[in-house]
Each structure stands twice: as C-alpha cells, then as structure tokens.
Amino acid sequence: xxxxxxxxxxxxxxxxxxxxxxxxxxxxxxxxxxxxxxxxxxxxxxxxxxxxxxxxxxxxxxxxxxxxxxxxxxxxxxxxxxxxxxxxxxxxxxxxxxxxxxxxxxxxxxxxxxxxxxxxxxxxxxxxxxxxxxxxxxxxxxxxxxxxxxxxxxxxxxxxxxxxxxxxxxxxxxxxxxxxxxxxxxxxxxxxxxxxxxxxxxxxxxxxxxxxxxxxxxxxxxxxxxxxxxxxxxxxxxxxxxxxxxxxxxxxxxxxxxxxxxxxxxxxxxxxxxxxxxxxxxxxxxxxxxxxxxxxxxxxxxxxxxxxxxxxxxxxxxxxxxxxxxxxxxxxxxxxxxxxxxxxxxxxxxxxxxxxxxxxxxxxxxxxxxxxxxxxxxxxxxxxxxxxxxxxxxxxxxxxxxxxxxxxxxxxxxxxxxxxxxxxxxxxxxxxxxxxxxxxxxxxxxxxxxxxxxxxxxxxxxx
Amino acid sequence: xxxxxxxxxxxxxxxxxxxxxxxxxxxxxxxxxxxxxxxxxxxxxxxxxxxxxxxxxxxxxxxxxxxxxxxxxxxxxxxxxxxxxxxxxxxxxxxxxxxxxxxxxxxxxxxxxx
Numbered sequence: 129x130x131x132x133x134x135x136x137x138x139x140x141x142x143x144x145x146x147x148x149x150x151x152x153x154x155x156x157x158x159x160x161x162x163x164x165x166x167x168x169x170x171x172x173x174x175x176x177x178x179x180x181x182x183x184x185x186x187x188x189x190x191x192x193x194x195x196x197x198x199x200x201x202x203x204x205x206x207x208x209x210x211x212x213x214x215x216x217x218x219x220x221x222x223x224x225x226x227x228x229x230x231x232x233x234x235x236x237x238x239x240x241x242x243x244x245x246x247x248x249x250x251x252x253x254x255x256x257x258x259x260x261x262x263x264x265x266x267x268x269x270x271x272x273x274x275x276x277x278x279x280x281x282x283x284x285x286x287x288x289x290x291x292x293x294x295x296x297x298x299x300x301x302x303x304x305x306x307x308x309x310x311x312x313x314x315x316x317x318x319x320x321x322x323x324x325x326x327x328x329x330x331x332x333x334x335x336x337x338x339x340x341x342x343x344x345x346x347x348x349x350x351x352x353x354x355x356x357x358x359x360x361x362x363x364x365x366x367x368x369x370x371x372x373x374x375x376x377x378x379x380x381x382x383x384x385x386x387x388x389x390x391x392x393x394x395x396x397x398x399x400x401x402x403x404x405x406x407x408x409x410x411x412x413x414x415x416x417x418x419x420x421x422x423x424x425x426x427x428x429x430x431x432x433x434x435x436x437x438x439x440x441x442x443x444x445x446x447x448x449x450x451x452x453x454x455x456x457x458x459x460x461x462x463x464x465x466x467x468x469x470x471x472x473x474x475x476x477x478x479x480x481x482x483x484x485x486x487x488x489x490x491x492x493x494x495x496x497x498x499x500x501x502x503x504x505x506x507x508x509x510x511x512x513x514x515x516x517x518x519x520x521x522x523x524x525x526x527x528x529x530x531x532x533x534x535x536x537x538x539x540x541x542x543x544x545x546x547x548x549x550x551x552x553x554x555x556x557x558x559x560x561x562x563x564x565x566x567x568x569x570x571x572x573x574x575x576x577x578x579x580x581x582x583x584x585x586x587x588x589x590x591x
Numbered sequence: 592x593x594x595x596x597x598x599x600x601x602x603x604x605x606x607x608x609x610x611x612x613x614x615x616x617x618x619x620x621x622x623x624x625x626x627x628x629x630x631x632x633x634x635x636x637x638x639x640x641x642x643x644x645x646x647x648x649x650x651x652x653x654x655x656x657x658x659x660x661x662x663x664x665x666x667x668x669x670x671x672x673x674x675x676x677x678x679x680x681x682x683x684x685x686x687x688x689x690x691x692x693x694x695x696x697x698x699x700x701x702x703x704x705x
Binding site: 159263288325341428431432433436437439450452453455456464465468469471472473474477479481482483485486487550565 | 626632650651655657659660661668669672673676677680682683684685690693694695696697698
C-alpha cells in the first residue's frame with residue numbers, strides 16, 4: 129500500500145495492516161498529521177492539530193499491541209473530532225471567535241470512549257460557529273473561514289460539521305465525529321462524498337459537547353463507509369450518568385432482505401444529477417432489498433417546529449453570549465443578529481413545537497413502521513458555492529420534501545451514503561431513515577449498497 | 592384559539608405602543624434588509640421585503656440593551672425575522688388540528704433520590 133492508500137483506507141483495512149505489523153499506529157499518525165498540516169487549512173477543515181497527544185496515544189497503542197493487548201477494532205486508528213467536543217490538550221472553540229481560547233480540563237465522553245478503545249486523537253476539526261444555531265446563511269460562518277469540499281475548493285463542504293466532512297473526504301483522518309441538530313452530519317457527509325450516520329437521539333452521550341439544542345443534539349460518526357460508521361457508533365454508544373438523555377439501546381438488525389420504502393415526491397425540485405443518481409441508487413438497492421412503493425411524509429409543521437425549537441433552545445444555551453453583546457464578533461453577518469430573534473421566541477410557541485413532536489413521532493411510526501428504512505436523496509442540490517448566500521445559490525431548487533427536519537424532530541436515526549457525482553464532479557448522496565435504535569439495519573443496507581458501488585472509494589484530487 | 596390570539600394581540604399592542612414611542616423619539620428611517628435562508632434552502636428570495644411590524648420593531652429595539660452597536664438595518668432585520676417566527680408559531684397550533692389540553696410536550700426530566 130502507498131501512503132495515499134493508507135490515508136484513504138477504511139478502518140478494517142487499517143486494522144488488518146496494523147495487526148500484520150505492516151504499519152505502526154505511530155507511522156499512520158505521522159502520515160495523517162502531515163496531511164492535516166498540508167491540507168487542513170486549505171480546505172478550512174482544521175482548527176487545532178494535536179501533535180503531542182496524538183503521538184502519545186499512538187505510541188501507547190503500539191506498545192500495547194506489541195505486548196499482545198488489542199483493545200478492539202479502533203486500536204491505533206487515528207481520528208478527528210468536531211471542535212465542539214472537549215478534549216484535554218487543545219482549545220475547544222465551538223467554531224466561534226468569542227470562544228477561540230476556551231479550554232476544558234476533561235475529555236468529552238465520546239473522546240474518552242474512543243481513547244479507551246485505543247483510537248488516536250489527531251485534531252479538532254472546523255465547524256460552523258455555534259453549530260449554526262443563529263441562522264447562518266453563507267459558507268463563511270466560522271472563525272477559521274469557510275469549509276471547502278475536497279472535490280472542488282470553490283464549493284462548500286456543508287455544515288455544521290464542515291471540517292469533519294472535509295477531513296474524512298481528503299484522507300486527513302481515518303474517521304471523524306460530527307454532530308447533528310438538524311442536518312449537520314448528513315449535509316456535510318453528502319457535500320463531501322462520505323458516509324454519515326446520525327444516531328437515534330440518546331444513543332450517544334453528549335457530555336462534554338457544546339449544547340445548542342438539548343432536545344435535538346446528537347453526536348455521530350462521519351466515515352469512509354457504512355461498515356466504518358457502525359464500528360465507530362458501537363464504540364461511542366451507551367448510557368452515561370453525565371448525560372441524562374443517553375441510554376443503552378439495542379442494536380436491531382434487519383432480515384436477509386431489508387424492506388425499503390421510497391419517500392413520495394422525493395425527487396421533486398432536485399437537480400438533474402441528484403435525481404439521476406437517486407434513481408440509479410434505487411436500482412442497486414433493488415438487488416438486495418425489497419423496495420416497496422412510495423410513502424407520503426405525514427403532514428406536520430416540521431419546519432416551524434424545528435426552527436422554533438432551535439431558536440429558543442439556542443438562545444438559552446448562548447444567553448450569556450447574547451447578553452454580553454459579543455455575538456457581534458461572530459463571523460457570519462446573519463449570526464450577529466440571529467440569536468436575538470431566538471431570544472424573542474414566545475414560550476407558548478416553543479411548548480407547542482414540543483407538543484407537536486409527539487404527533488410527529490406517532491405518525492412517522494405508523495407510516496414508516498412497516499419498513500426497515502425510507503430512502504430519499506439527502507439534499508436536493510449539489511454542494512453550495514462558497515460566496516453567495518444560500519438563497520441565491522440554487523434558487524430554482526428551494527422548497528420540496530426532505531427527511532432532515534422530520535427525522536431530527538422524531539429522534540430517529542439516518543445514514544447518508546454517496547450515490548455518485550454531478551456537475552463539477554461534486555458528490556450526491558442518498559439517505560436512509562430508520563426506526564429508533566435500528567442503526568445497524570441502516571449500516572447493513574449501507575454495506576450492501578457499498579458492496580455493489582464504488583462511489584465511496586473514489587478519492588478527490590487535492591490541490 | 593381565542594386565548595392564543597388574544598395573547599398575541601396583547602403582545603402586539605404593547606410592543607406597538609413602545610415601537611411608536613421609540614421610532615418617534617429617534618425619528619429615523621428603517622432601511623430594507625434581505626431575508627436570511629436556512630442551510631437546507633427552504634426560503635425563496637423576495638424582491639421587495641415587507642417592512643416589519645411595529646410590534647416586532649419594538650421588540651428588536653430592546654436588544655440594543657445587549658448590543659448598543661446594533662444598526663437600524665440590523666434591528667429591522669431582527670424585526671423581520673421576529674415577524675416570520677411569530678407567523679411560523681401560528682402553524683404550531685393550527686386551527687385545523689388544534690392541540691388539546693392534555694397534549695403534553697416532549698420533555699426530559701429525571702428525578703433522582705438524593
């Protein structure tokens with residue numbers, strides 16, 4: 129294997145190479161550190177490279193392996209985390225100027241679990257400031273500048289887990305952790321052409337993660353493949369006394385031929401490449417799944433509910449920032465004022481939004497319950513260009529049906545996987561929405577899809 | 592429905608009075624600002640944004656106590672988004688499918704013995 133082969137290898141391959149002693153964890157770590165140094169800022173993907181901690185963890189992994197102790201499939205595997213997760217040895221900036229020197233003297237639970245599993249923390253990865261809670265409307269919304277997709281630097285990597293998406297896609301880390309309140313794993317996973325897994329709400333502890341929205345925030349893996357996503361999720365999942373929302377849930381798997389429904393009107397208002405690749409993906413899914421007819425998304429005020437909840441909880445989470453007037457130092461123009469809109473949210477509207485979620489959960493279960501997953505394109509468009517505000521990027525394709533808000537409001541899991549490429553060689557993706565605690569069904573379908581396609585193995589030409 | 596409407600009306604009346612006082616005192620014009628769109632692209636561009644309501648302008652104006660540098664354009668932008676938020680709020684308890692008294696919100700509360 130060449131150094132580039134290692135940089136883009138999946139977790140199982142890296143594990144095999146480490147086990148056969150063809151490469152050490154320290155060598156892998158140094159390879160990724162060099163790539164982070166060379167390309168990290170160029171793609172707006174990195175905030176802090178953690179040389180010291182990474183090399184110490186890699187040496188520990190090598191020492192243990194030499195002594196016959198292998199902690200699991202992530203032993204010696206280097207990774208990065210979105211910079212909203214606390215980690216000893218580096219600032220935790222939340223992507224925002226007012227917090228750029230903030231430090232925590234403990235590891236987030238996810239970081240601790242990965243450390244205990246033998247993984248090697250390389251870097252804190254860039255993100256949209258405050259995970260986008262104040263309503264950013266342009267790519268340049270982080271104090272580190274805009275995230276850029278490694279497939280074409282003129283286009284945004286998506287957000288808010290921008291750096292996690294770009295770093296995995298560019299082979300700067302073997303895998304990354306992102307977070308999603310409403311779309312922040314699936315969006316950048318699609319724009320960067322990687323696999324993103326949004327777990328069931330409560331599957332992964334958020335202790336040590338920046339809170340934007342307590343009733344919606346989730347942490348999840350961003351990886352090269354569905355198989356990798358499952359390995360990482362099983363490592364970071366589980367109850368945590370430090371996060372009351374975190375639980376020990378079952379990992380349910382599907383039967384031999386998973387049953388999939390197609391979201392009705394899913395290709396309305398989608399760009400031609402997104403539609404063509406989605407239809408081609410359905411043909412691949414039919415090879416190993418029972419793909420039933422279309423199902424309609426139950427009618428509910430998803431947009432109003434998710435907007436109201438994020439605005440209200442976000443304003444509470446960052447009340448001190450708002451009241452200090454330091455929101456003015458945020459990067460994106462919209463973020464300097466967006467928090468004040470949340471501050472003025474009516475309490476009754478917030479409560480009504482939370483009341484609506486019960487009906488959404490019941491109706492989604494009734495409609496989607498008979499299936500292992502519901503499939504749709506993840507995004508209606510290709511990656512947004514860096515520069516114009518989002519509403520001006522692809523005005524023809526605004527609106528339409530999406531599973532992102534319904535999936536997040538109901539707390540169900542989803543996996544985003546690459547489905548091909550469109551204009552300017554920008555990636556497209558499909559999403560599979562599952563039932564609560566059925567992530568393993570989603571990764572099972574993802575593995576089947578990726579065994580029959582090669583989109584996830586393509587490598588961008590870095591410049 | 593009546594109670595919710597009257598609560599909104601009350602807020603609007605109260606804020607409207609404050610706005611009138613505030614605007615009259617400052618005697619300043621409010622320039623237009625373009626609306627923000629969420630990342631998933633659900634809003635379409637409006638050629639001539641509607642001016643914000645007096646109520647929303649009054650509420651937005653109070654945010655100057657936190658950031659005295661908020662410009663008139665920023666206040667107007669906040670106000671326009673407040674109007675949009677209030678309109679969206681109406682969709683959360685629509686007349687066609689009214690929430691009932693017993694419809695509880697999703698909450699997380701853990702009671703521990705200490």
